[in-house]
Amino acid sequence: MTIHQISVFLENRAGQLAEITGVLAKKGIDLRAINIAETSDYGVLRLIADKPQEAAATLLEQGFILSMTPVVAVSVPDEPGGLARVLDVLAKENIDVEYMYSVFGQVDGLAHMVFRVADTEKLIAVLKANGVEPISGENLGIR
Amino acid sequence: MERYYQPEIECASREQILAWQNERLVKQVQHVWDNVPYYRKKMEEKGLTPADIKGVEDLHKLPFLSKDDLREAYPYGLLGMPLKDCVRIQSTSGTTGRRVVAFYTQHDIDLWEDCCARAIVAAGGTNEDVCHVSYGYGLFTGGPGLNGGSHKVGCLTLPMSSGNTDRQLQFMVDLGSTILCCTPSYAAYLAESIHERGLRDQIKLKAGIFGAEAWSEEMRRDIEAKLGIKAYDIYGLTETSGPGVSFECSEQTGMHINEDHFIAEIIDPDTGEVLPEGSKGELVFTSITKEAFPLLRYRTRDICILTREKCSCGRTFVKMSKPMGRSDDMLIVKGVNVFPSQIETVLLEQGYPANYQIIVDRVNNSDTLEVMVEMTPENFSDSLAKITNMEKSLVAALKAMLGIYAKVRLVAPKTITRSEGKAVRVIDKRKI
Numbered sequence: 001m002t003i004h005q006i007s008v009f010l011e012n013r014a015g016q017l018a019e020i021t022g023v024l025a026k027k028g029i030d031l032r033a034i035n036i037a038e039t040s041d042y043g044v045l046r047l048i049a050d051k052p053q054e055a056a057a058t059l060l061e062q063g064f065i066l067s068m069t070p071v072v073a074v075s076v077p078d079e080p081g082g083l084a085r086v087l088d089v090l091a092k093e094n095i096d097v098e099y100m101y102s103v104f105g106q107v108d109g110l111a112h113m114v115f116r117v118a119d120t121e122k123l124i125a126v127l128k129a130n131g132v133e134p135i136s137g138e139n140l141g142i143r
Numbered sequence: 144m145e146r147y148y149q150p151e152i153e154c155a156s157r158e159q160i161l162a163w164q165n166e167r168l169v170k171q172v173q174h175v176w177d178n179v180p181y182y183r184k185k186m187e188e189k190g191l192t193p194a195d196i197k198g199v200e201d202l203h204k205l206p207f208l209s210k211d212d213l214r215e216a217y218p219y220g221l222l223g224m225p226l227k228d229c230v231r232i233q234s235t236s237g238t239t240g241r242r243v244v245a246f247y248t249q250h251d252i253d254l255w256e257d258c259c260a261r262a263i264v265a266a267g268g269t270n271e272d273v274c275h276v277s278y279g280y281g282l283f284t285g286g287p288g289l290n291g292g293s294h295k296v297g298c299l300t301l302p303m304s305s306g307n308t309d310r311q312l313q314f315m316v317d318l319g320s321t322i323l324c325c326t327p328s329y330a331a332y333l334a335e336s337i338h339e340r341g342l343r344d345q346i347k348l349k350a351g352i353f354g355a356e357a358w359s360e361e362m363r364r365d366i367e368a369k370l371g372i373k374a375y376d377i378y379g380l381t382e383t384s385g386p387g388v389s390f391e392c393s394e395q396t397g398m399h400i401n402e403d404h405f406i407a408e409i410i411d412p413d414t415g416e417v418l419p420e421g422s423k424g425e426l427v428f429t430s431i432t433k434e435a436f437p438l439l440r441y442r443t444r445d446i447c448i449l450t451r452e453k454c455s456c457g458r459t460f461v462k463m464s465k466p467m468g469r470s471d472d473m474l475i476v477k478g479v480n481v482f483p484s485q486i487e488t489v490l491l492e493q494g495y496p497a498n499y500q501i502i503v504d505r506v507n508n509s510d511t512l513e514v515m516v517e518m519t520p521e522n523f524s525d526s527l528a529k530i531t532n533m534e535k536s537l538v539a540a541l542k543a544m545l546g547i548y549a550k551v552r553l554v555a556p557k558t559i560t561r562s563e564g565k566a567v568r569v570i571d572k573r574k575i
Contacts, residue, residue, distance in 0.1 A: 005525065007523070007524070007525030009518045009523050009553075009555060010555075011553075011554050011555045011558065016555075037527040038527070039527065039531060041552055041553065042518075042530070042553050042554075043527070044524075044525055044526075044527050044530070046525060063555075063556055063557055064555070065518050065519065065520055065523045065555065065556060066520075066523070067520070067523055067524065067525055069525040098526060099526075116525065
């Protein structure tokens, strides 16, 4: 139930993001989610693409440094407290969230969140045991 | 009115200086032959015995000694005296590979301090002065050398060492420091701090003795104007004793080499041929009075010019220009010797490719060192914390190797400029 996140090394210079999104656009790759963590000198761009393998191959060809990271996507009710309830469960089960971010758009009153944890299997089991169903890649438009 | 620490030596006739040099060189060659097997072997390889060296005119026959020799002979291979007669070591900054350890007998220290005392008196120092020594103390020669010279002159000596600007300024104001000894970049930094804090009227400085790194005439004028002092250059290297090998007089047109202790030559760095006076080339020193660590024809790698033109100060010692560059790839950053190979070693140890660029600059009169390193797939992670931790350990390893802080900048692959397929390893943006 994990999905592939592509993590790309970013130098802090103007135009780098435009370059990355540009080459992906040329290949007709759609981005489902995007997140950036940065220091003053460099950063890590994390993205979920509809065609992860193709997106990774395209970026590698362009000389970018990247890695594929397994992450878990979860639907949460798009209402106050929706996310808090899920995080509460993870806290009780001692699951440390390294980072998380949201997926673009809302479907049927649900928002989608992407979680990065050390042990994805445990996360999935804990979510299921607490009645939260992780969502598959297909449901996010990932082929 | 020019003053001298040892006028009978500093203003001796050229004939007298040459006579001292002849006598001491012959004695030194014999001393080295008798006591330093490493150098004796080098002489034998050239078919030389001490009898071949009858005076300064025969100096060119002797083999050169390079930093590689010093490294090969590390630690005791060039020691000229039994350990029981040695009382001190000083060392260059490199922590591996390029480290040089120099030894001193009490007599060596005594002569070294005389040299520093000459520099202090040339800068106007007397026993009425308060001499504020902000060179680093410890293995670095700057602090111990000027400290000893200051004692000899009879100045009240403030062994401040470097760093802790607040304390530096407080002592300077409270104790009325009159002579400041430190690196030029630290002098510029202190001048800036004094200016910012409006302390200019509360300081009593009249002179500064600044060395251990290259500085421009422009920087000199800037420091002089900001502190209201006269700034004097001083030169030296650990291998030959430390600061005080040469020093500036009131004329500020070059540094007088203490020729009663050192014979200077200028050579073509490629052929090793001795060049005539006034030529630009590599400076070579022979120490003719050192007991514990006698170096014959030591190649400094500093490029400069010697002149024997009469100096208005009255000193008769030959003058050397400020070093105009290096004949190897050594950088001097914040007074510390940095070799690109040291940085390369750290990068490889830490799992980075040997693809890097060193950028040296001078910001607000202080040297900065930046190492650009290309990110690799192996080192990359989706976790920013992992990358920053790696960066931190690289910074710490560089600090341990170089002794100074180097900023690390992680860049994308193929960012580092290559010319004709060969990467440009060092970019020195300092205008010196």
